[in-house]
Amino acid sequence: MDARAKAGVSIRSAAKRYGPVVALDDVSLDIAPGEFVSLLGPSGSGKTTLLGILGGFVQPSSGSVWVGDRDITFAPPHKRDIGIVFQNYALFPHMSVGENVAFPLRARRQPKAGWARKVSDALAMVELGGYESRGISQLSGGQRQRVALARAMVFEPQLILMDEPLSALDKQLRETMQIELRRLHRKLEATIVYVTHDQREALTMSDRVAVMRNGKLVQIDTPERLYDRPCDAFVASFIGEASMLPVKRAGEDAVMLGNTLLRTAHPLPHGDTLLLAVQTEKLVIDTALNHAGVNRLVCRVTEVLYQGESLRVFATLADGTAISLRQPGSHDARQRIPAAGSQMTVVLDPQDTIVVPG
Template sequence: MTTRTNIGVSIRSASKRYGDMVALNAITLDVEPGEFVSLLGPSGSGKTTLLGILGGFVQPSSGSVWSGERDITYMPPHKRDIGIVFQSYALFPHMTVGENVAFPLRARRLPKAGWPAKVAEALAMVELSGYQDRRISQLSGGQRQRVALARAIVFEPRLILMDEPLSALDKQLRESMQLELRRLHKKLGATIIYVTHDQREALTMSDRVAILRKGNLVQIGTPSQLYDHPADSFVASFIGESTLLPVTRVDSNRVEFGTLTLRSARPLPVGEALLLALQTEKLLIDDGSRDASVNRIPCRVTEVVYQGESLKVFVKMADSTVISLRQPNHHAARMQIPAVGEQMMMILDPEDTIIVPKSNDPAASPSSH
C-alpha cells in the first residue's frame, strides 16, 4: 500500500466563533507531506475544533484550508480524501471486520472486484491478517483500534486525522500502540494530524507538536525544541514536569534567584516577568564531581516517594518553596539521596537552566475541546 504524500495541508488564519465565544483564533499551520503532527493542549484549547475544520466537519468563521494548491475550505468531508480515526473507533457492530474495513471503498463506489485485496492489505498493515470474518464483539480494545486504523488507510488517503484514538486503552496497551502507530506512519509515509491531551504521547510519536491554549497556537516545534526551548511559562509547565519560580534578569545569561545568581548557557529573554523552569529530571544531587561552572542550589530533603522505576525527592529551598527532583531507582542513585530532614545541594547545569517569560492569558474563551 502506497499512500499519496505529494500534497501537504495548510490552515491559513482559521478562526471559529460561536456567538461571542472564540473557539479558535486565527490559526496558521502548515503540515508537510508525510509529516506526523500532533495537536496538543488541555481541554478547551481548540485542538478538536481545528481537527474538525481540517476534516470538513466544522466550517471556519474565517480563514481557509488548503490541500496542496486546492482550497478545500468548503469541500464536504467525503470529498476530501481523508482517513479519520475517532476516539470511539465508530465501528459498525453488525458488520464483520472485513466489512468494516471495506466500508470506505463502498462509500467511494470503488470497483468491488478490488475490495478483497485492498482489505487484506490494510489488515496486514495493522497486523490483523486473517481477521476478515471476525465480529467486532469478538475483538479486544487494541484489535478494535487496529480495525479502525485499517479502515482509515484502506483507500490510501492523502491525509489521516486521528482524534485521541488511544484514550480508551489501558496504559500498557496505549504505550504499545503508540509505537505501532509510529511504525505504521513510517511504513505508509502518510501525513498524519493527531489530537491528544497527553504530552508524553505527543512527544513519543510526533515529528512536530503544535501546542494550543484557549484557541491560540502558542508554539510549534519538534519534541526536543518544545522540551528544551519552551516559548513561555505555559509551554514549560505543560511539557514535562516543571516548577516555575520568579527570577530577575541580571544580564544576557544570568538571573537572580533569591540570594543566588544562576547562569544560563542560552540567551535570556528580556522583560520583568521572567520565570525559572526547574525541570524535575534535570536537577541532580551534588556528589562533588562537578566543577564550579554548574549552578548549585541549597535545600533540605522533606520526602522521598517510591515510584517504581524512579524515586521522586521533594526538597524545600531557603524561601520554603518545595520542588522535586527525580532519581533513577538503582542502588548507586539511591545511595546519593540524603535522609529526610538533611541538607543537600542540587545541581542545575547552565545548559539546563531554562528562563521563560510569563505567558499572557489569551483573550479567547473557547467553548470546545
C-alpha cells in the first residue's frame, strides 16, 4: 500500500443530539495514521453514532471531522475514501463473491481493466483466493464476514470502519477472526476504527481503546494502561472482572480496607470517597500463611467454583467484605486453594493496588 492508504483521523468536539437525547456529548479524539482504535462501551453509549459521524451517515450537531488535512464533516459517505464493515455483512445475496468485492470499484468508477486483479488480491488477503464465482449462500458465516472485509479494503481506503463485525459469529470463530483481523491490520497498515461492546475483543485487537459512556469518551489508552490504570470506577468495572471496595485514605500512598493497610504504587485520587478496584487475577494466594502485614488480606474461603481453564474463589474479610479471585486451572495452582471454610491470606502487590474516585 502506498502512503495515500494511511491517514490520521481527528474528531474535534463532536456532538450529536436527537431532540432531547444527547447521543454524543463533546467527543474529541485523534487517531494516528495506521492505528487500530476500538470504541468500547455499553449499549446506547454512542459508539455507532461516533462511527456514523466518521463514515458520513450521521451529521454532527456541532464539531468537525478531519482525515489527514481534509475537513470531511459535510462530505457525503461515497466521497470519504472510507471502507466500512457492519455487523450483518450487508453483502448482496444475488451477486457472486467476486461481484460483491468489485462493487466499491464499480461505485467509484475505477477503470474496469484493473478490477479482476484488485478483487483477487483482496480475496487472497482474507484467505479466500479463487472464491470469485461462489454464491454468497454457499459460504459459512466466517467466510461471509471475510468477503465483507475484502469488499471494504478492495479500493485501498485510507480508513476502515467496523461496527461489531464479529458479533454474529460463534465464540470460537470470533476469536479466530480477531487474530486474523489483527494480522490483516498489520499487513494493510490501514487506520481502523472498530466498535465493540466486548472488552476482551477490544483489548485483544487494539493499539488503543476508547471507553465510552452516556455519549462521552471516558478514557482512551493502550489496553495495558486501561487495564492497569483505569481512571474511574466505571472503566475499572467495565474492563476485566473487578470488585469495587470502599476504602479510607491512610496518608499519601496507602488506604485502609477494613483494618488492613494497603500501600499503592500510584498517586491517590482527590476526594474523600475512594474505591479499591481489585481485579480477580491480581490477588495472589500466599501459601506461607504469614498473617497480618502490609498488602496482605486475611480472609475466609466461602466457595470455590471450577470453571475449566480457571477457578473462581470467593472469600470474606474479617469485617464481612466479600472478595473474589481467580486461579489458573493447572494442577499446581489448584493445590494452593484452601477448602471452603478455611482461612487464607492473599497478597495484593502495591503496583496492582488501584484506587479510583468513589
